[in-house]
Amino acid sequence: MKNHYTAVVVGGGPAGSAAAHTLAKSGVEVCVVDRFRFPRQKLCGGLLTQRAKKNYAAIFGPGWEEMYDYRCNGAKFFDGERLVNSIYNYGELYLCDRYRFDARLIDKARQRGAELVQGERVTAVDLRHRVCKLQSGKEITCRYLIGADGVNSVVANAIHNGKTSRNGKAFALEATLPAAALSRKIAEPEIYFDSIEWGYGWIFPRNDVVVVGVGGLFSKNRDFRASFNTFYRNRFGSEFAGVVKGHFVPFGEYSRGMGRDGVLLAGDAAGLVDPITGEGIAYAMQSGWLAAQSVLEALSGKSKYVNAEYRKRCAEITGELAYxxxxxxxxxxxxxxxxxxxxxxxxxxxxxxxxxxxxxxxxxxxxxxxxxxxxxxxxxxxxxxx
Ligand SMILES: Cc1cc2nc3c(=O)[nH]c(=O)nc-3n(C[C@H](O)[C@H](O)[C@H](O)COP(=O)(O)OP(=O)(O)OC[C@H]3O[C@@H](n4cnc5c(N)ncnc54)[C@H](O)[C@@H]3O)c2cc1C
Incomplete structure:
Protein backbone atom coordinates (compact mmCIF):
# COMPACT_ATOMS: atom_id res chain seq x y z
CA MET A 1 0.00 0.00 0.00
CA LYS A 2 1.26 3.44 -0.92
CA ASN A 3 0.54 6.72 0.87
CA HIS A 4 -1.17 8.38 -2.08
CA TYR A 5 -3.41 7.24 -4.99
CA THR A 6 -5.31 9.07 -7.69
CA ALA A 7 -8.46 7.44 -6.35
CA VAL A 8 -9.30 5.56 -3.16
CA VAL A 9 -12.48 3.51 -2.87
CA VAL A 10 -13.67 2.71 0.66
CA GLY A 11 -15.55 -0.61 0.58
CA GLY A 12 -15.19 -3.51 -1.84
CA GLY A 13 -18.88 -4.50 -2.24
CA PRO A 14 -20.68 -4.24 -5.62
CA ALA A 15 -20.45 -0.41 -5.64
CA GLY A 16 -16.74 -0.32 -4.76
CA SER A 17 -15.83 -3.13 -7.16
CA ALA A 18 -17.66 -1.45 -10.05
CA ALA A 19 -15.92 1.87 -9.35
CA ALA A 20 -12.47 0.30 -8.97
CA HIS A 21 -12.87 -1.92 -12.05
CA THR A 22 -13.90 1.06 -14.20
CA LEU A 23 -11.06 3.27 -12.98
CA ALA A 24 -8.37 0.57 -13.18
CA LYS A 25 -9.51 -0.40 -16.69
CA SER A 26 -8.74 3.17 -17.76
CA GLY A 27 -5.31 3.06 -16.18
CA VAL A 28 -6.11 5.10 -13.06
CA GLU A 29 -4.12 4.24 -9.96
CA VAL A 30 -6.85 3.12 -7.57
CA CYS A 31 -6.85 1.45 -4.18
CA VAL A 32 -9.83 -0.28 -2.53
CA VAL A 33 -9.83 -0.51 1.27
CA ASP A 34 -12.17 -3.00 2.95
CA ARG A 35 -12.50 -3.81 6.62
CA PHE A 36 -12.85 -7.53 5.84
CA ARG A 37 -10.84 -10.07 3.86
CA PHE A 38 -12.58 -11.51 0.79
CA PRO A 39 -14.48 -13.73 0.49
CA ARG A 40 -16.56 -12.26 3.32
CA GLN A 41 -20.16 -12.76 4.42
CA LYS A 42 -22.78 -10.13 3.50
CA LEU A 43 -26.33 -10.43 4.79
CA CYS A 44 -28.55 -10.28 1.68
CA GLY A 45 -31.40 -12.07 -0.08
CA GLY A 46 -29.11 -12.28 -3.11
CA LEU A 47 -31.92 -11.68 -5.63
CA LEU A 48 -30.53 -10.35 -8.89
CA THR A 49 -32.90 -8.86 -11.44
CA GLN A 50 -32.54 -8.25 -15.16
CA ARG A 51 -31.44 -4.74 -14.15
CA ALA A 52 -28.52 -6.25 -12.20
CA LYS A 53 -27.66 -8.49 -15.14
CA LYS A 54 -27.66 -5.53 -17.56
CA ASN A 55 -25.55 -3.38 -15.23
CA TYR A 56 -23.10 -6.20 -14.64
CA ALA A 57 -22.64 -6.73 -18.40
CA ALA A 58 -22.15 -3.01 -19.06
CA ILE A 59 -19.51 -2.71 -16.32
CA PHE A 60 -17.72 -6.04 -16.06
CA GLY A 61 -18.42 -7.57 -19.49
CA PRO A 62 -18.96 -11.32 -19.92
CA GLY A 63 -19.16 -13.99 -17.19
CA TRP A 64 -22.69 -13.47 -15.82
CA GLU A 65 -23.32 -17.22 -15.75
CA GLU A 66 -20.67 -17.61 -13.01
CA MET A 67 -22.19 -14.91 -10.83
CA TYR A 68 -25.31 -16.68 -9.52
CA ASP A 69 -26.24 -20.04 -7.99
CA TYR A 70 -29.90 -20.46 -8.96
CA ARG A 71 -32.27 -19.11 -11.55
CA CYS A 72 -36.02 -19.21 -12.06
CA ASN A 73 -38.56 -17.31 -14.10
CA GLY A 74 -41.42 -16.52 -11.79
CA ALA A 75 -42.46 -15.27 -8.36
CA LYS A 76 -45.41 -15.65 -5.96
CA PHE A 77 -47.08 -12.86 -3.98
CA PHE A 78 -48.94 -13.58 -0.73
CA ASP A 79 -51.09 -11.81 1.82
CA GLY A 80 -50.86 -14.07 4.86
CA GLU A 81 -51.57 -17.62 3.75
CA ARG A 82 -53.46 -16.39 0.68
CA LEU A 83 -51.66 -16.58 -2.64
CA VAL A 84 -52.70 -13.21 -4.07
CA ASN A 85 -51.07 -13.53 -7.46
CA SER A 86 -48.16 -15.15 -9.22
CA ILE A 87 -46.22 -14.98 -12.41
CA TYR A 88 -44.57 -17.69 -14.47
CA ASN A 89 -42.51 -17.61 -17.65
CA TYR A 90 -41.66 -13.98 -17.13
CA GLY A 91 -37.96 -13.98 -17.85
CA GLU A 92 -35.16 -14.87 -15.55
CA LEU A 93 -34.50 -13.93 -11.94
CA TYR A 94 -31.19 -14.96 -10.41
CA LEU A 95 -30.20 -15.78 -6.84
CA CYS A 96 -26.64 -15.51 -5.63
CA ASP A 97 -24.59 -16.10 -2.52
CA ARG A 98 -22.99 -12.74 -1.76
CA TYR A 99 -19.98 -14.56 -0.29
CA ARG A 100 -19.06 -15.68 -3.81
CA PHE A 101 -20.68 -12.88 -5.83
CA ASP A 102 -18.75 -10.07 -4.10
CA ALA A 103 -15.47 -12.01 -4.11
CA ARG A 104 -15.78 -12.51 -7.87
CA LEU A 105 -16.49 -8.82 -8.47
CA ILE A 106 -13.54 -7.61 -6.41
CA ASP A 107 -11.32 -10.16 -8.17
CA LYS A 108 -12.33 -8.66 -11.51
CA ALA A 109 -11.29 -5.20 -10.28
CA ARG A 110 -8.00 -6.62 -9.03
CA GLN A 111 -7.33 -8.35 -12.34
CA ARG A 112 -7.73 -4.96 -14.03
CA GLY A 113 -5.04 -3.52 -11.76
CA ALA A 114 -6.88 -2.12 -8.73
CA GLU A 115 -4.97 -2.56 -5.49
CA LEU A 116 -6.93 -4.15 -2.64
CA VAL A 117 -6.14 -3.48 1.00
CA GLN A 118 -8.11 -6.03 3.02
CA GLY A 119 -8.80 -6.29 6.73
CA GLU A 120 -8.27 -2.54 7.24
CA ARG A 121 -11.15 -0.46 8.56
CA VAL A 122 -11.33 3.21 7.64
CA THR A 123 -11.98 4.88 10.99
CA ALA A 124 -12.16 8.54 9.92
CA VAL A 125 -12.09 10.69 6.81
CA ASP A 126 -10.67 14.18 6.40
CA LEU A 127 -12.89 15.45 3.59
CA ARG A 128 -11.04 18.67 2.92
CA HIS A 129 -7.66 17.02 2.37
CA ARG A 130 -9.11 13.68 1.26
CA VAL A 131 -7.29 11.58 3.83
CA CYS A 132 -8.49 8.15 4.98
CA LYS A 133 -7.38 7.17 8.45
CA LEU A 134 -7.07 3.42 8.89
CA GLN A 135 -7.49 1.31 12.00
CA SER A 136 -3.80 0.34 11.85
CA GLY A 137 -2.88 4.00 12.22
CA LYS A 138 -1.81 4.40 8.58
CA GLU A 139 -3.18 7.17 6.40
CA ILE A 140 -3.86 7.29 2.65
CA THR A 141 -4.42 10.47 0.69
CA CYS A 142 -6.03 10.72 -2.73
CA ARG A 143 -7.31 13.12 -5.34
CA TYR A 144 -10.75 11.51 -5.51
CA LEU A 145 -12.43 9.46 -2.81
CA ILE A 146 -15.36 7.12 -3.47
CA GLY A 147 -17.36 6.16 -0.39
CA ALA A 148 -18.79 2.71 -1.15
CA ASP A 149 -18.74 1.48 2.43
CA GLY A 150 -22.36 0.46 2.79
CA VAL A 151 -25.31 1.56 4.88
CA ASN A 152 -23.24 2.52 7.96
CA SER A 153 -20.77 4.45 5.80
CA VAL A 154 -17.97 6.30 7.58
CA VAL A 155 -17.54 8.48 4.48
CA ALA A 156 -21.27 9.41 4.33
CA ASN A 157 -21.22 10.08 8.04
CA ALA A 158 -18.37 12.57 7.55
CA ILE A 159 -20.27 14.23 4.68
CA HIS A 160 -23.51 14.52 6.63
CA ASN A 161 -21.71 15.60 9.85
CA GLY A 162 -22.97 12.53 11.68
CA LYS A 163 -26.59 13.56 11.12
CA THR A 164 -27.89 10.34 9.58
CA SER A 165 -30.94 8.85 11.24
CA ARG A 166 -31.96 5.19 11.49
CA ASN A 167 -35.62 6.07 11.22
CA GLY A 168 -35.55 6.54 7.45
CA LYS A 169 -33.84 3.17 7.00
CA ALA A 170 -35.25 -0.33 7.04
CA PHE A 171 -34.00 -3.07 9.29
CA ALA A 172 -33.96 -6.64 8.02
CA LEU A 173 -33.56 -10.01 9.72
CA GLU A 174 -32.54 -13.02 7.68
CA ALA A 175 -31.62 -16.69 8.10
CA THR A 176 -30.20 -19.19 5.61
CA LEU A 177 -31.49 -22.72 6.06
CA PRO A 178 -30.84 -26.07 4.38
CA ALA A 179 -33.64 -26.59 1.85
CA ALA A 180 -33.97 -30.23 2.94
CA ALA A 181 -34.88 -29.16 6.50
CA LEU A 182 -38.02 -27.29 5.39
CA SER A 183 -41.49 -28.77 5.30
CA ARG A 184 -42.02 -27.83 1.62
CA LYS A 185 -40.02 -27.19 -1.54
CA ILE A 186 -39.41 -23.57 -2.56
CA ALA A 187 -38.90 -23.22 -6.30
CA GLU A 188 -39.33 -19.48 -6.87
CA PRO A 189 -39.13 -16.30 -4.75
CA GLU A 190 -42.12 -15.80 -2.47
CA ILE A 191 -43.02 -12.30 -1.26
CA TYR A 192 -45.33 -11.81 1.75
CA PHE A 193 -46.88 -8.37 2.14
CA ASP A 194 -48.47 -8.91 5.57
CA SER A 195 -45.46 -9.95 7.61
CA ILE A 196 -44.12 -6.65 8.91
CA GLU A 197 -45.09 -2.96 8.95
CA TRP A 198 -43.88 -0.95 5.94
CA GLY A 199 -41.97 -3.81 4.39
CA TYR A 200 -42.37 -7.46 3.52
CA GLY A 201 -41.21 -10.98 4.19
CA TRP A 202 -39.41 -13.17 1.69
CA ILE A 203 -38.48 -16.78 1.05
CA PHE A 204 -35.86 -17.13 -1.67
CA PRO A 205 -34.60 -20.45 -3.06
CA ARG A 206 -30.95 -21.12 -3.88
CA ASN A 207 -30.16 -24.74 -4.82
CA ASP A 208 -29.61 -26.51 -1.50
CA VAL A 209 -30.43 -23.58 0.79
CA VAL A 210 -33.36 -21.24 1.31
CA VAL A 211 -33.13 -17.65 2.56
CA VAL A 212 -35.94 -16.50 4.86
CA GLY A 213 -36.23 -12.87 5.93
CA VAL A 214 -38.38 -9.95 6.99
CA GLY A 215 -37.52 -6.28 6.55
CA GLY A 216 -39.41 -3.09 7.22
CA LEU A 217 -39.02 0.58 8.01
CA PHE A 218 -37.18 0.87 11.33
CA SER A 219 -39.40 3.64 12.69
CA LYS A 220 -42.63 1.67 12.05
CA ASN A 221 -41.68 -1.59 13.76
CA ARG A 222 -40.97 -2.36 17.41
CA ASP A 223 -39.91 -6.00 17.59
CA PHE A 224 -38.26 -7.33 14.44
CA ARG A 225 -37.34 -10.62 16.09
CA ALA A 226 -40.97 -11.29 17.00
CA SER A 227 -42.01 -10.48 13.39
CA PHE A 228 -39.40 -12.90 12.07
CA ASN A 229 -40.44 -15.68 14.47
CA THR A 230 -44.14 -15.26 13.62
CA PHE A 231 -43.36 -15.16 9.89
CA TYR A 232 -41.33 -18.38 10.11
CA ARG A 233 -43.91 -20.19 12.27
CA ASN A 234 -46.78 -19.22 9.96
CA ARG A 235 -44.92 -20.32 6.83
CA PHE A 236 -43.34 -23.57 8.05
CA GLY A 237 -45.48 -24.65 11.00
CA SER A 238 -42.63 -24.87 13.54
CA GLU A 239 -40.60 -22.59 15.78
CA PHE A 240 -37.43 -21.15 14.28
CA ALA A 241 -34.37 -22.56 16.06
CA GLY A 242 -31.39 -21.45 13.92
CA VAL A 243 -29.21 -18.37 13.64
CA VAL A 244 -30.82 -15.13 12.48
CA LYS A 245 -28.83 -12.01 11.63
CA GLY A 246 -29.87 -8.39 11.18
CA HIS A 247 -28.70 -5.43 9.14
CA PHE A 248 -29.92 -1.97 8.22
CA VAL A 249 -30.89 -1.19 4.61
CA PRO A 250 -31.37 2.27 3.07
CA PHE A 251 -35.09 2.59 2.36
CA GLY A 252 -36.02 5.77 0.59
CA GLU A 253 -33.64 8.36 2.02
CA TYR A 254 -30.83 8.87 -0.43
CA SER A 255 -28.08 11.45 -0.22
CA ARG A 256 -29.23 14.58 -2.06
CA GLY A 257 -25.70 15.81 -2.77
CA MET A 258 -24.15 12.35 -3.43
CA GLY A 259 -20.92 13.73 -1.92
CA ARG A 260 -18.87 16.91 -2.07
CA ASP A 261 -15.30 18.25 -2.46
CA GLY A 262 -14.13 15.41 -4.71
CA VAL A 263 -15.70 12.77 -2.43
CA LEU A 264 -18.44 10.72 -4.12
CA LEU A 265 -20.90 8.38 -2.39
CA ALA A 266 -22.08 5.21 -4.15
CA GLY A 267 -24.42 2.29 -3.43
CA ASP A 268 -25.83 1.93 0.09
CA ALA A 269 -23.51 4.69 1.32
CA ALA A 270 -25.54 7.04 -0.89
CA GLY A 271 -28.85 5.39 0.11
CA LEU A 272 -29.51 3.94 -3.35
CA VAL A 273 -31.93 1.11 -2.56
CA ASP A 274 -35.43 0.79 -3.99
CA PRO A 275 -37.77 1.63 -1.06
CA ILE A 276 -40.41 -0.82 -2.29
CA THR A 277 -38.57 -3.92 -3.50
CA GLY A 278 -35.38 -3.49 -1.44
CA GLU A 279 -33.26 -3.98 -4.55
CA GLY A 280 -29.80 -2.47 -4.03
CA ILE A 281 -27.17 -4.58 -5.80
CA ALA A 282 -28.00 -3.28 -9.30
CA TYR A 283 -27.95 0.36 -8.12
CA ALA A 284 -24.72 -0.19 -6.20
CA MET A 285 -22.94 -1.43 -9.33
CA GLN A 286 -24.47 1.32 -11.46
CA SER A 287 -23.60 4.17 -9.09
CA GLY A 288 -20.05 2.89 -8.56
CA TRP A 289 -19.66 2.88 -12.31
CA LEU A 290 -21.13 6.38 -12.65
CA ALA A 291 -18.86 7.69 -9.88
CA ALA A 292 -15.83 6.28 -11.71
CA GLN A 293 -16.99 7.78 -15.01
CA SER A 294 -17.33 11.19 -13.36
CA VAL A 295 -13.80 10.88 -11.96
CA LEU A 296 -12.48 9.85 -15.40
CA GLU A 297 -14.14 12.86 -16.98
CA ALA A 298 -12.63 15.19 -14.37
CA LEU A 299 -9.19 13.62 -14.85
CA SER A 300 -9.40 14.06 -18.61
CA GLY A 301 -10.19 17.76 -18.09
CA LYS A 302 -13.62 17.46 -19.81
CA SER A 303 -15.42 18.40 -16.62
CA LYS A 304 -14.30 20.70 -13.81
CA TYR A 305 -17.02 19.85 -11.32
CA VAL A 306 -16.81 16.18 -10.47
CA ASN A 307 -19.60 16.24 -7.86
CA ALA A 308 -22.07 18.14 -10.05
CA GLU A 309 -21.29 15.78 -12.92
CA TYR A 310 -21.88 12.74 -10.71
CA ARG A 311 -25.16 14.10 -9.34
CA LYS A 312 -26.33 14.64 -12.92
CA ARG A 313 -25.38 11.12 -13.95
CA CYS A 314 -27.24 9.67 -10.94
CA ALA A 315 -30.42 11.69 -11.56
CA GLU A 316 -32.00 8.77 -13.43
CA ILE A 317 -31.61 6.57 -10.33
CA THR A 318 -32.51 9.18 -7.71
CA GLY A 319 -35.52 10.36 -9.75
CA GLU A 320 -36.85 6.80 -9.83
CA LEU A 321 -36.25 6.28 -6.11
CA ALA A 322 -38.14 9.50 -5.36
CA TYR A 323 -41.18 8.22 -7.32
C1 LIG B 1 -31.17 -8.62 4.70
C2 LIG B 1 -30.92 -7.91 3.39
C3 LIG B 1 -31.42 -8.47 2.22
C4 LIG B 1 -31.17 -7.84 0.98
N1 LIG B 1 -31.61 -8.46 -0.16
C5 LIG B 1 -31.32 -7.91 -1.36
C6 LIG B 1 -31.66 -8.61 -2.56
O1 LIG B 1 -32.19 -9.71 -2.53
N2 LIG B 1 -31.34 -8.01 -3.75
C7 LIG B 1 -30.73 -6.78 -3.81
O2 LIG B 1 -30.50 -6.28 -4.92
N3 LIG B 1 -30.39 -6.12 -2.69
C8 LIG B 1 -30.63 -6.66 -1.47
N4 LIG B 1 -30.23 -6.02 -0.32
C9 LIG B 1 -29.51 -4.74 -0.44
C10 LIG B 1 -28.06 -5.00 -0.85
O3 LIG B 1 -27.46 -5.92 0.03
C11 LIG B 1 -27.24 -3.69 -0.84
O4 LIG B 1 -27.98 -2.68 -1.49
C12 LIG B 1 -25.89 -3.86 -1.52
O5 LIG B 1 -25.09 -4.78 -0.82
C13 LIG B 1 -25.16 -2.50 -1.59
O6 LIG B 1 -23.85 -2.69 -2.08
P1 LIG B 1 -22.69 -1.69 -1.62
O7 LIG B 1 -21.48 -2.08 -2.39
O8 LIG B 1 -23.16 -0.30 -1.68
O9 LIG B 1 -22.46 -1.98 -0.06
P2 LIG B 1 -22.05 -3.33 0.67
O10 LIG B 1 -22.40 -4.51 -0.13
O11 LIG B 1 -22.62 -3.21 2.04
O12 LIG B 1 -20.45 -3.26 0.73
C14 LIG B 1 -19.81 -2.32 1.56
C15 LIG B 1 -18.39 -2.79 1.81
O13 LIG B 1 -17.74 -1.78 2.60
C16 LIG B 1 -16.98 -2.39 3.62
N5 LIG B 1 -16.88 -1.42 4.70
C17 LIG B 1 -17.87 -0.96 5.49
N6 LIG B 1 -17.39 -0.04 6.37
C18 LIG B 1 -16.07 0.06 6.12
C19 LIG B 1 -15.02 0.83 6.70
N7 LIG B 1 -15.26 1.69 7.71
N8 LIG B 1 -13.77 0.68 6.22
C20 LIG B 1 -13.51 -0.18 5.19
N9 LIG B 1 -14.46 -0.93 4.61
C21 LIG B 1 -15.73 -0.81 5.07
C22 LIG B 1 -17.76 -3.65 3.99
O14 LIG B 1 -16.92 -4.62 4.58
C23 LIG B 1 -18.30 -4.08 2.62
O15 LIG B 1 -17.44 -4.99 1.99
C24 LIG B 1 -30.44 -6.61 0.92
C25 LIG B 1 -29.96 -6.06 2.13
C26 LIG B 1 -30.18 -6.70 3.34
C27 LIG B 1 -29.60 -6.12 4.61
Missing part, protein backbone atom coordinates in the same frame (compact mmCIF):
# COMPACT_ATOMS: atom_id res chain seq x y z
CA UNK A 324 -40.89 4.83 -5.59
CA UNK A 325 -40.90 6.56 -2.20
CA UNK A 326 -44.19 8.28 -3.13
CA UNK A 327 -45.82 5.06 -4.35
CA UNK A 328 -44.61 3.26 -1.23
CA UNK A 329 -46.92 5.38 0.89
CA UNK A 330 -49.85 3.77 -0.91
CA UNK A 331 -48.50 0.21 -0.83
CA UNK A 332 -47.44 0.07 2.79
CA UNK A 333 -49.66 2.54 4.64
CA UNK A 334 -52.27 0.68 6.79
CA UNK A 335 -54.94 3.05 5.37
CA UNK A 336 -54.44 1.93 1.74
CA UNK A 337 -52.63 -1.41 1.96
CA UNK A 338 -55.88 -3.40 1.54
CA UNK A 339 -56.54 -1.50 -1.70
CA UNK A 340 -53.13 -2.44 -3.00
CA UNK A 341 -53.71 -6.13 -2.17
CA UNK A 342 -57.12 -5.98 -3.91
CA UNK A 343 -55.51 -4.37 -6.96
CA UNK A 344 -52.79 -7.03 -6.98
CA UNK A 345 -55.33 -9.85 -6.66
CA UNK A 346 -57.70 -8.50 -9.33
CA UNK A 347 -55.17 -7.52 -11.90
CA UNK A 348 -53.85 -10.03 -14.41
CA UNK A 349 -51.04 -7.68 -15.29
CA UNK A 350 -49.90 -6.55 -11.79
CA UNK A 351 -47.26 -9.27 -11.21
CA UNK A 352 -45.85 -8.57 -14.68
CA UNK A 353 -45.67 -4.85 -13.81
CA UNK A 354 -43.85 -5.72 -10.57
CA UNK A 355 -41.31 -7.80 -12.50
CA UNK A 356 -40.95 -5.09 -15.15
CA UNK A 357 -40.22 -2.58 -12.40
CA UNK A 358 -37.53 -4.87 -11.06
CA UNK A 359 -35.98 -5.30 -14.48
CA UNK A 360 -36.03 -1.59 -15.30
CA UNK A 361 -38.37 -2.09 -18.27
CA UNK A 362 -41.03 -0.04 -16.49
CA UNK A 363 -40.26 3.07 -14.45
CA UNK A 364 -42.09 4.10 -11.27
CA UNK A 365 -42.91 7.32 -13.04
CA UNK A 366 -44.67 5.45 -15.87
CA UNK A 367 -46.41 3.22 -13.33
CA UNK A 368 -47.75 6.21 -11.43
CA UNK A 369 -48.99 7.76 -14.67
CA UNK A 370 -50.67 4.58 -15.95
CA UNK A 371 -52.10 3.21 -12.72
CA UNK A 372 -53.21 6.39 -10.96
CA UNK A 373 -56.65 6.45 -12.62
CA UNK A 374 -57.26 2.71 -12.05
CA UNK A 375 -56.39 3.04 -8.39
CA UNK A 376 -58.74 5.99 -7.94
CA UNK A 377 -61.55 3.92 -9.51
CA UNK A 378 -60.75 1.05 -7.14
CA UNK A 379 -60.78 3.40 -4.16
CA UNK A 380 -64.18 4.77 -5.24
CA UNK A 381 -65.53 1.19 -5.59
CA UNK A 382 -64.32 0.39 -2.07
CA UNK A 383 -65.86 3.49 -0.56
CA UNK A 384 -69.23 2.90 -2.28
CA UNK A 385 -69.08 -0.84 -1.59
CA UNK A 386 -69.42 -1.87 -5.25
Missing amino acids: AAKIRNFLFSPATRALFITALARSASAPRRYMELMSGELTYRELLKNSGRKLLRLAADKITGT
